[in-house]
Amino acid sequence: MPDTTERRPYHHGNLRTDLLDAAERSLRARGAEQLSLRDLARDVGVSHAAPRRHFADRRALLDALAESGFRRLGEQLRAAVDEIGDEDDLPARLHAFASAYVRFATENAALTELMNSSKHRPGATAVAEAAAATFGQIGDLIKEGQERGELEGDDPAETGLVIYATVLGITSMLNSGMIEPARLEGLVGTAVTQFLRGARPAEPR
Amino acid sequence: MPDTTERRPYHHGNLRTDLLDAAERSLRARGAEQLSLRDLARDVGVSHAAPRRHFADRRALLDALAESGFRRLGEQLRAAVDEIGDEDDLPARLHAFASAYVRFATENAALTELMNSSKHRPGATAVAEAAAATFGQIGDLIKEGQERGELEGDDPAETGLVIYATVLGITSMLNSGMIEPARLEGLVGTAVTQFLRGARPAEPR
DNA sequence: CGGTGAGAGTAGACACTGGCAACATTGTTG
DNA sequence: CAACAATGTTGCCAGTGTCTACTCTCACCG
Numbered sequence: 001m002p003d004t005t006e007r008r009p010y011h012h013g014n015l016r017t018d019l020l021d022a023a024e025r026s027l028r029a030r031g032a033e034q035l036s037l038r039d040l041a042r043d044v045g046v047s048h049a050a051p052r053r054h055f056a057d058r059r060a061l062l063d064a065l066a067e068s069g070f071r072r073l074g075e076q077l078r079a080a081v082d083e084i085g086d087e088d089d090l091p092a093r094l095h096a097f098a099s100a101y102v103r104f105a106t107e108n109a110a111l112t113e114l115m116n117s118s119k120h121r122p123g124a125t126a127v128a129e130a131a132a133a134t135f136g137q138i139g140d141l142i143k144e145g146q147e148r149g150e151l152e153g154d155d156p157a158e159t160g161l162v163i164y165a166t167v168l169g170i171t172s173m174l175n176s177g178m179i180e181p182a183r184l185e186g187l188v189g190t191a192v193t194q195f196l197r198g199a200r201p202a203e204p205r
Numbered sequence: 206m207p208d209t210t211e212r213r214p215y216h217h218g219n220l221r222t223d224l225l226d227a228a229e230r231s232l233r234a235r236g237a238e239q240l241s242l243r244d245l246a247r248d249v250g251v252s253h254a255a256p257r258r259h260f261a262d263r264r265a266l267l268d269a270l271a272e273s274g275f276r277r278l279g280e281q282l283r284a285a286v287d288e289i290g291d292e293d294d295l296p297a298r299l300h301a302f303a304s305a306y307v308r309f310a311t312e313n314a315a316l317t318e319l320m321n322s323s324k325h326r327p328g329a330t331a332v333a334e335a336a337a338a339t340f341g342q343i344g345d346l347i348k349e350g351q352e353r354g355e356l357e358g359d360d361p362a363e364t365g366l367v368i369y370a371t372v373l374g375i376t377s378m379l380n381s382g383m384i385e386p387a388r389l390e391g392l393v394g395t396a397v398t399q400f401l402r403g404a405r406p407a408e409p410r
Numbered sequence: 411c412g413g414t415g416a417g418a419g420t421a422g423a424c425a426c427t428g429g430c431a432a433c434a435t436t437g438t439t440g
Numbered sequence: 441c442a443a444c445a446a447t448g449t450t451g452c453c454a455g456t457g458t459c460t461a462c463t464c465t466c467a468c469c470g
Contacts, residue, residue: 009436012447012448015447015448031323031324033238033324036426036427036428037427037428037429038426038427038428039427046448046449047448047449047450048427048428048449048450049429049430049448049449049450049451050447050448050449052428052429052430053446053447053448054447057428057429058427058428058429109323110323113322113323116377116378116381117318117381118236118314118315118318118380118381118382119236119238120381120382128382128383131381131383132383135383153395153399154395158388158391158392158395159395159399161375161378161384161388161392162371162375162392162395162396162399164374164378165371165373165374165375165377165378165392165396166367166370166371166374166396167374168370168374168377168378169369169370169371169372169373169374169375169377170366170367170370170374172321172370172373172374172377173321173366173369173370173373175323176321176322176323176325176336177323177325177333178333178336178337178340179366183363183366186363187363187366187367187370190358190359190363190364190367191367191370193403194358194364194367194400194403194404195399195403196403197402197403197404198398198399198400198401198402198403198404199399199402199403214465217418217419220418220419241455241456241457242456242457242458243455243456243457244456251419251420252419252420252421253420253421253456253457254419254420254421254422254458254459255418255419255420257457257458257459258417258418258419259418262457262458263456263457263458
């Protein structure tokens with residue numbers, strides 16, 4: 001028996017995905033700053049230069065991580081909204097959206113920070129597109145609301161962006177320790193409520 | 206002649222402040238990630254281990270930077286609000302507050318990102334306190350508004366946090382390239398307007 | 411005075427990192 | 441089956457943060 005471990009083939013097979021998996025674990029455990037390519041290579045059982053075949057750069061790997069993060073976030077947001085069966089209940093859907101975002105951001109704090117970080121590749125349109133697709137969803141929600149007359153206002157995309165930014169800001173403050181977790185629930189509630197009050201047509205009922 | 210440069214005294218005199226200044230320049234030029242202690246030491250003309258006498262750690266220096274950032278931001282916000290002479294014009298004051306925040310965050314993008322980063326020292330209460338003091342200001346603004354009956358709502362601190370989070374989120378999205386600079390102005394406007402509409406007492410006049 | 415610490419800066423070492431180049435091993439395909 | 445493109449490997453380099461041991465200076469105290 002030549003080596004103690006079972007014979008590992010020269011070609012790993014799916015290094016790229018395995019690296020991303022390891023990267024996500026590392027991200028969760030120690031944050032983006034501490035993430036080391038060589039560390040990941042060791043985790044996966046491959047030489048220190050192997051990752052370079054799949055990611056030109058440390059940044060490139062982080063960008064890939066961010067992009068997949070946006071995709072997953074997008075799915076979860078969509079699922080949360082769709083789960084509210086009643087298509088007419090805009091408040092409920094908005095609330096579901098916000099809650100889902102907050103849940104994702106707290107369960108994946110380091111990932112979320114990475115996604116919102118400014119240091120993406122200059123040319124990396126992929127992550128920007130994924131981000132746009134993600135928060136474009138809420139624009140659709142708003143538009144529907146406006147078409148049914150539940151909301152007024154100008155540009156639905158603009159209105160959507162504002163509420164998206166609000167939730168993003170809340171989670172950012174939470175993850176940076178500026179607000180206590182206990183206040184989260186209430187904060188999101190008032191944010192959505194305030195927003196709906198502000199966006200409803202002039203005459204109440 | 207022993208050295209070409211004029212005789213530099215063994216003791217630098219005010220290394221700490223000079224390091225922080227150099228750090229801020231580096232931050233502005235190349236971001237927090239690229240900031241290197243040895244680089245700063247070279248900039249200031251001191252040996253690579255000298256910074257350690259003033260900052261136990263790279264993190265410690267970044268924390269100090271963040272803390273001073275919060276202090277400066279706080280001053281600018283206060284000044285902007287005070288500049289609106291009319292104490293009764295809450296919308297104007299709110300708008301001034303938001304605009305001042307956005308200006309700071311765009312003019313000091315990397316610093317702002319650092320301030321909102323989650324990776325502060327576990328024990329570093331200083332930065333947390335500075336942050337709290339900063340966005341506590343808006344709570345006061347809200348409270349005044351409520352006392353004069355211009356606003357309704359529950360906890361003024363909570364309401365204040367929501368609007369603060371909104372502006373923070375908008376600038377975060379801007380700095381990470383999710384929204385174009387051109388939309389900034391409009392976004393902040395609708396954010397404040399929406400907020401005021403949502404927070405005003407039930408019967409419009 | 412004059413010596414003696416404590417504070418502040420220096421020099422060197424260590425373990426680590428990301429990136430590069432040259433080489434080795436595969437799977438594929440003409 | 442030979443050539444080739446992918447994919448991994450080894451070795452190297454410049455840089456970094458941190459630690460330890462040493463040196464310089466100044467202020468204070470006997």
